[in-house]
Amino acid sequence: MNVLEARHLSKRYGTSTHIALNDVSLDVGRGEVLAVVGESGSGKTTLLRLIAGLEIPTDGEVLLNGHVASSARGCVPPERRGVGIVFQDYALFPHLTVLENVAFGLQTLRRKQQRERALQALSLVGLLEYGGRYPHELSGGQQQRVALARAMAPQPALLLLDEPFSNLDVMLKEQVREEVGEILRKAGTTAIFVVHDLDDVLSVADRIAILRDGRLQQIDTPAEVYRKPADEYVARLFGTTSLLPATPGEGGFETRVGFVPSAAARDLSGPVVLSVRPEDVVVGSANGGATATVRQVRYRGSHNELVLALAGTPELTLIARVAADRSPVTGDAVSVCIAPDGVRILG
């Protein structure tokens, strides 16, 4: 049985005509980690608040462990849903110590057990010796882990993490990301991450759901989303990409920059749009392809990014990546082709 089922969830705030969340359905199985990715205003926070019972849906239902927990008619209040939340700003209680914070959700237990469980949760996040401190006496990364311990201590059926890494600086982020993933895996927690940066969850999530303008664009494993993005928007989430119209042929695609060998072309007919990563655009190759003019050179440190306008169809641009020391300059004419299997089919 699924821990969470969202059925045709929609949310409209107040009398606003804008639909924050539009007919979203998804489910999360036991022990699964789902990442909901979207930019601000995509409805991802709304989805999280609906699951947590902090908002009432305009339409649709939320089922927790098979029971309806939210519908347009009403909600099981947040305190009785068994859903833990790690808030974006951590929301640690400033008047309580770290240990008191973690024990906060263990009201139903005896005092001694409360302490035991809280200490257990603290040791899980590696902060056992910080129990007596106050939240403001900890670093951002430590506060984050306290928030995680606090949400996990009551052993919720489902853990929600709202932008858990957005308040951390870049150096810390990567480390915390892996730690959190490790902690969740170790505890076998069912969790939903809500993030705006795909990079934050690629290594943590079992599946990724992509939200845009309140609609669910795609939901699949990270590898599958990368291999076959639903549209340009999803393709761009993985970084810079160029779009290229193509027709499938024998063992590859026929494109404006020549034939691209690809196994993906099999079983396809009719024109398609391909997504090409900069690293798959080969500049200055000897054999074949097309001629292009370097319109712009963007310095990126270890490499340069070239914006290439194809001869004959200047409205079609490709973005390529070349080593900084072998980079052409603006205005140069170069030959260009695409590496074999270097394309993803949209849709």
Place this chain on the structure above:
Amino acid sequence: MDVAQQTRYVRPATPARPPRLELPTLRAPAPACSADPSTCGARPCVAGASRWPSSWTLGALVSVALLSLPLLVIAVGMVAPSSATWAHVRSTLLAEYTLNSVRLVLGAGVLALMVGVATAWLVTAYEFPGRRFFEWALILPLAVPAYIAAYTYAGMFDVTGPLQRMVRATVPSLADEFLYLDVMNIGMATLIFGFVLYPYVYLVSRASFSRQSATLLEAARSLGHGPMATFRRVALPLARPAMAAGVGLVAMEVLNDYGTVKYYGVQTFTTGIFRSWFGLGDLSSAIRLSAMLMLLVFIVMAFERSQRGRAAFAGGKASERPLLRARLSPRQALVAFLVCAIPFALGFAIPVAQLAYWASGTAASVVNLGFVRLVANTFLLAAGAAVLCVAVAVLLTYASRLNPRPWLRRVSRVTVLGYSMPGAVVAVGVLVPFAWVDHRVDGVMQATLGIPTGLILSGTLVALLFAYAVRFMAVAFLPVESGFTRICGNVDEAARSLGATPSCALRKVSLPLLRGTLLGAVILVFVDVLKELPLTLILRPFNFDTLATRAYQLATDELIAISANYALVIIIAGVLPVILLNRYIARARQ
């Protein structure tokens, strides 16, 4: 005052201002201001190079010295040899004064705390019919001076008052029992203080509740706590410092009061000071009682400070989503409505309605040229005091901006202490040095020219204005100071870098920007002076009355219906800053 005060708790540290560059100006002052040297003082100044303090610094220091004089007088008087009457006061009355003052402070404090916190939480966290009205109407009792509420209720419970007449008309059998109902006691005084002063707690608690990040409360809910448990374990402890500040203000107002306790026959420190001075003519006993009263005030302040502790109460950033108001069932909504309606009715609606009723019967004979003249005189005096306070506040603030040394800032803040001094104490503290100067001048003039000059300062409007400045400086200083950092930022420094002299930058840049803040400060002081009673009673010139003293005098002479006309003018004027305050808070929240 309350708003400015409680910001201390939410913002643990004021952002440090970048250090000022004090470079000598190498070129002549820019034309921006120097076109007319006579108005702008185009003297090229070499800031920081002068070894002498600037005239601004000097002016600030002189103001601070003058304004802290009364406090010093009280402190010195404490160790001066005591009079014979003091021994009598100490042995017979001191215990009663102390006991009554403490009982009033505790009783009113607890009542104001319960009413203020309950109403503040209801209007912040729940949606119910009338909430939007109560949100600001619950502040209105601040416009009713306690002494006016005191004699209004006394009049209502009186044998000839409306309550007893109603009882006699409807249930004659109860009339006999009711006839002996005596409300003129400390219990009733406590109730009146509680219901008139609870807005201090309400205001700061409401500000604290509405600033609490909703995510903290949602976090508590997601951790298994229902709405009540969330309130008890998160919202309430987070608001504790704010609540303590509110109760502290209530306690200070209770200690400051003279009219209510005198009317209800409760002996406290303030009545003791009046008795020593007017009854016994013993200034040294009055000083000693003042010093002891200050001690109580300091205890209250120490208690308030102790409520802050190690835990940080900042809790999140200002930009966070505010709390979503929960809807209540019809029955719960009714309870919420009543909890808000009762304090509003008792603290404002009922006394004002009663006063209006009395006034409507007497206005025809009371409101004449003399009445208008009294109103005009009072308004002029209050306006004068308000402008004086704001001007000095600007001087103090701007001086420490020009000369940004920590000690100058700290010294300027000493003037804020005056607000914690009860009016009667300030009056005593002003009386002594002014009388001393008068005697000296008189002595010198008699000896040299043979002309007795008598009292030049004592018993004049100068003494009264000075005392108002001492007492109400904080009311002007706090908004002006925060206005300078908030509104002006570094623009006056930008003006200086463009060649404007300090006074030119102040006149052309800062003051125009601060117009709203200055006006707000003037209004706050104006209304405080209008309501002030004990200080005015002691220091007013012979045969000079303000609205407050006349209203109180008439009420004491059992002419309550006539007094109601004067009281209403004070209350109507007092509603003005309440509206202002509410708009300010609403704007701050956006």
